[in-house]
Amino acid sequence: MEIRMTGEGVLTPEIQSMIGVEIGPQRYKITRKIIQKFAEVIGDPNPLWRDQQHAIKRRYNDIVSPPTFLANLFDLNQPEQARFVRCPLPNVLAGGSEVEHFTPVVAKDSITVTGKLMEVQEKRGKSGKLLFLVFERIYRNQRGEMVTRVQQTFIRY
Numbered sequence: 001m002e003i004r005m006t007g008e009g010v011l012t013p014e015i016q017s018m019i020g021v022e023i024g025p026q027r028y029k030i031t032r033k034i035i036q037k038f039a040e041v042i043g044d045p046n047p048l049w050r051d052q053q054h055a056i057k058r059r060y061n062d063i064v065s066p067p068t069f070l071a072n073l074f075d076l077n078q079p080e081q082a083r084f085v086r087c088p089l090p091n092v093l094a095g096g097s098e099v100e101h102f103t104p105v106v107a108k109d110s111i112t113v114t115g116k117l118m119e120v121q122e123k124r125g126k127s128g129k130l131l132f133l134v135f136e137r138i139y140r141n142q143r144g145e146m147v148t149r150v151q152q153t154f155i156r157y
Helices: 013-017 032-042 052-057 069-083
Strands: 022-029 092-101 110-125 128-140 146-156
Touching: 069 146
Parallel strands: none
Antiparallel strands: 022 110, 092 146, 110 128, 128 146
């Protein structure tokens, strides 16, 4: 079904019906190698991310992932989150993020990610209609503990 702009708004009943619908889960096995590679790529020499013995001495079971690890590793498909909402506004722009960390992610953790569209607002900008989409992703470890919560806003225009 094609969605067209009709009348004044672009916030369709179909889009409204997607609010609160869970996406996922996606599951990921976190390995020492991928954490170390991420630390190398971002140029962070912190031994917590690279040296297992150092991390164990600091109370962790294994090396720890840097704070930006989950958001960046799994954000590779983020534009798809905003695109799954069928909308007559074809373009997507990142509108900001809020990230909360609750417990560290360490090598050998299994992470499950779920997401949902939390809020949608239609606004008018200088260039025309805008649709603000607020998504939330929850990351849980193998014990069911919430490790990270990410809330991101995308702007369709």
